Amino acid sequence: MILSRTSRLTLRTVALTYLFLLVAVPIVLIFYRTFEDGFVAFWESITTPAAISALSLSLLIVAIVVPLNVIFGIATALALVRGRFRGRGLVQAIVDLPFAVSPIVVGVSLILLWGANGWFGFIEKDGGFKIIFALPAMILATIFVTLPFVVREVEPVLHEIGEEQEQAAATLGASRWQTFWRITLPAIRWGLTYGIVLTVARSLGEFGAVIMVSAGVPGESQTLTLLVHGRYIDDHNTFGAYSASTLLMILALITLLLMTVLDQKRTER
Amino acid sequence: MTDIAPSADALHALVEGSGAINVGSHAIEVHGLEKHYGDYHALRDINLTIPSGSLTALLGPSGSGKSTLLRAIAGLEVPDGGTVIIGGSDVTYVPPQEREIGFVFQHYAAFKHMTVRDNVGFGPSIRKQPKAEIAKRVDELLEIVGLGGYQERYPSQLSGGQRQRMALARALAVHPKVLLLDEPFGALDAKVRDDLRQWLRQLQSETGVTTVLVTHDQEEALDVADHIAVLNEGRIEQWGSPREVYETPANTFVMSFLGPTAKLRGELVRPHDLVLSKRQIDDAVPVTVERVVHLGFEVRVELRDGESTDLSAQITRGEASRLELAVGDQIYVRPGLHVDPVAPDSAQPAPGLEKTSA
Ligand SMILES: Nc1ncnc2c1ncn2[C@@H]1O[C@H](COP(=O)(O)OP(=O)(O)OP(=O)(O)O)[C@@H](O)[C@H]1O
Ligand SMILES: [Mg+2]
Numbered sequence: 001m002i003l004s005r006t007s008r009l010t011l012r013t014v015a016l017t018y019l020f021l022l023v024a025v026p027i028v029l030i031f032y033r034t035f036e037d038g039f040v041a042f043w044e045s046i047t048t049p050a051a052i053s054a055l056s057l058s059l060l061i062v063a064i065v066v067p068l069n070v071i072f073g074i075a076t077a078l079a080l081v082r083g084r085f086r087g088r089g090l091v092q093a094i095v096d097l098p099f100a101v102s103p104i105v106v107g108v109s110l111i112l113l114w115g116a117n118g119w120f121g122f123i124e125k126d127g128g129f130k131i132i133f134a135l136p137a138m139i140l141a142t143i144f145v146t147l148p149f150v151v152r153e154v155e156p157v158l159h160e161i162g163e164e165q166e167q168a169a170a171t172l173g174a175s176r177w178q179t180f181w182r183i184t185l186p187a188i189r190w191g192l193t194y195g196i197v198l199t200v201a202r203s204l205g206e207f208g209a210v211i212m213v214s215a216g217v218p219g220e221s222q223t224l225t226l227l228v229h230g231r232y233i234d235d236h237n238t239f240g241a242y243s244a245s246t247l248l249m250i251l252a253l254i255t256l257l258l259m260t261v262l263d264q265k266r267t268e269r
Numbered sequence: 270m271t272d273i274a275p276s277a278d279a280l281h282a283l284v285e286g287s288g289a290i291n292v293g294s295h296a297i298e299v300h301g302l303e304k305h306y307g308d309y310h311a312l313r314d315i316n317l318t319i320p321s322g323s324l325t326a327l328l329g330p331s332g333s334g335k336s337t338l339l340r341a342i343a344g345l346e347v348p349d350g351g352t353v354i355i356g357g358s359d360v361t362y363v364p365p366q367e368r369e370i371g372f373v374f375q376h377y378a379a380f381k382h383m384t385v386r387d388n389v390g391f392g393p394s395i396r397k398q399p400k401a402e403i404a405k406r407v408d409e410l411l412e413i414v415g416l417g418g419y420q421e422r423y424p425s426q427l428s429g430g431q432r433q434r435m436a437l438a439r440a441l442a443v444h445p446k447v448l449l450l451d452e453p454f455g456a457l458d459a460k461v462r463d464d465l466r467q468w469l470r471q472l473q474s475e476t477g478v479t480t481v482l483v484t485h486d487q488e489e490a491l492d493v494a495d496h497i498a499v500l501n502e503g504r505i506e507q508w509g510s511p512r513e514v515y516e517t518p519a520n521t522f523v524m525s526f527l528g529p530t531a532k533l534r535g536e537l538v539r540p541h542d543l544v545l546s547k548r549q550i551d552d553a554v555p556v557t558v559e560r561v562v563h564l565g566f567e568v569r570v571e572l573r574d575g576e577s578t579d580l581s582a583q584i585t586r587g588e589a590s591r592l593e594l595a596v597g598d599q600i601y602v603r604p605g606l607h608v609d610p611v612a613p614d615s616a617q618p619a620p621g622l623e624k625t626s627a
Contacts, residue, residue: 161381164374165380167372167374168372168374168378168380169391170364171368171370171371171440172392172439172440172443173395173443174395186382
């Protein structure tokens with residue numbers, strides 16, 4: 001397509017304005033508001049006991065969700081690519097479900113299932129083990145929304161490397177475990193890392209599913225996203241909300257940066 | 270891709286290291302092997318005996334079940350029925366890890382994230398051999414396959430032929446009882462393929478490791494193998510020495526798969542077994558010359574008989590100039606007397622076990 005100089009310039013201006021207005025301006029505005037009164041104010045706002053607790057809770061959820069997603073994600077991807085079983089299509093659809101279902105629906109359904117009156121309510125009633133409005137439910141909710149990432153990143157890589165390297169390892173005497181650790185895992189490591197980064201970013205940012213199943217007590221059961229919400233809506237502490245948002249964004253930026261670096265590494269190979 | 274001949278010393282080292290030589294017994298036996306893929310009957314009652322130290326080719330058209338058979342021998346495919354015996358023990362349900370085999374894949378199956386050194390040393394390192402010992406063995410093998418000095422490269426930095434030689438070294442590193450090759454040179458260009466074929470032949474005859482080679486190229490099979498098993502639609506049509514399958518084919522499939530054929534009075538003959546003459550001798554068939562093609566030292570004469578079927582004869586240049594053939598000539602063709610099967614061609618080793626005593 002050949003465009004005249006003016007129309008090309010117009011097109012670019014429109015595209016850039018769009019990006020700028022819709023993405024850059026809101027983010028920059030929050031940064032501006034956060035640091036308007038200097039770095040110290042920001043620092044004090046994100047080191048209150050409630051903020052520190054929210055950051056640790058968010059990171060704790062990430063630390064639990066990532067290993068679980070890695071293990072089950074790899075296992076699922078292996079089953080989908082290497083396995084020959086009936087109902088593969090169904091499994092594929094289930095893996096994609098979290099992409100389609102709204103997080104708030106996830107929260108509601110978790111309460112239905114695990115809540116005191118749900119199917120698994122006996123665990124709480126008889127076992128005294130609190131799930132809904134406690135950490136377990138927040139983890140369950142986060143797992144639900146992040147489930148597809150590792151599977152969907154690892155699956156195409158497994159397809160691409162094929163089975164021959166694994167079979168060659170078997171003929172050379174390697175057991176299934178040895179083959180997995182020495183052949184399969186190194187071969188899928190970039191796809192896996194990418195999947196992990198996406199999982200981390202989504203876990204940190206999840207709000208809708210988590211707010212439904214969290215008790216939302218500051219300093220106790222608030223994640224970073226809930227802290228932003230709580231400060232803004234409940235406490236009318238707008239500055240506190242801005243600085244917590246900025247903290248979230250910094251974490252997201254670090255993840256994004258990591259992702260870009262890894263992506264470059266991956267395409268180099 | 271020049272100097273890839275194995276050095277005598279290096280080969281000697283390999284032979285000493287390999288426990289493969291086992292004179293007089295059968296390295297591999299296959300009895301009544303059956304394999305189905307769903308409704309598809311991929312292997313039908315396969316019976317095959319492969320003598321120790323020999324090089325056997327599994328030859329057949331695409332889809333005839335060659336790879337399936339080889340993979341069943343390797344343990345990469347579990348048969349529905351029958352038995353596989355390697356080195357005297359029944360391994361039908363033994364996993365590939367425990368079969369003491371070396372397997373080379375058509376597309377190399379190189380471990381992409383490992384250096385050449387780690388690829389070749391993979392088997393020994395799984396066996397927890399000491400590092401120094403592995404390094405020594407790897408260097409030795411790389412020398413043999415002509416990749417000395419390539420230790421630190423990655424497979425992506427090698428040519429196809431080099432990758433395949435690395436795969437061969439990797440398979441040999443574990444002292445396999447048998448070496449199984451699935452179209453190892455199929456993905457390479459003709460010149461490299463030819464070189465590697467000769468090289469493999471030499472490597473095999475000097476190491477004496479029992480080798481099974483899958484190929485769909487009849488020239489390759491005739492060139493390198495001591496024995497050829499001709500497969501078609503999951504069956505073994507014939508098993509024998511290259512001369513046997515070429516000269517006394519068991520049926521028309523084997524006849525036409527192993528070389529060009531011409532049809533004369535409803536019978537299949539080799540084009541080079543046809544004798545042309547200007548006069549009618551005995552019951553020779555009258556034909557017209559359609560085309561004369563000079564192919565270097567041979568001449569192909571394309572002919573048409575009374576029922577307008579085409580056939581071609583392959584004759585020598587001398588013969589062609591003596592006959593002074595021209596397009597449109599009326600001549601006579603008959604099957605030649607069969608060549609005395611013993612007299613010429615004594616250079617071809619008889620199939621069997623004598624080379625293991627070398
Ligand atoms: N995993 C499989 N599932 C279903 N059918 C298969 C499978 N593997 C092989 N087959 C079928 O079995 C038949 C024999 O396959 P095989 O790979 O042994 O052929 P081949 O002689 O090695 O052919 P080629 O020269 O093309 O490699 C083919 O018709 C193939 O389609
Ligand atoms: Mg094949």
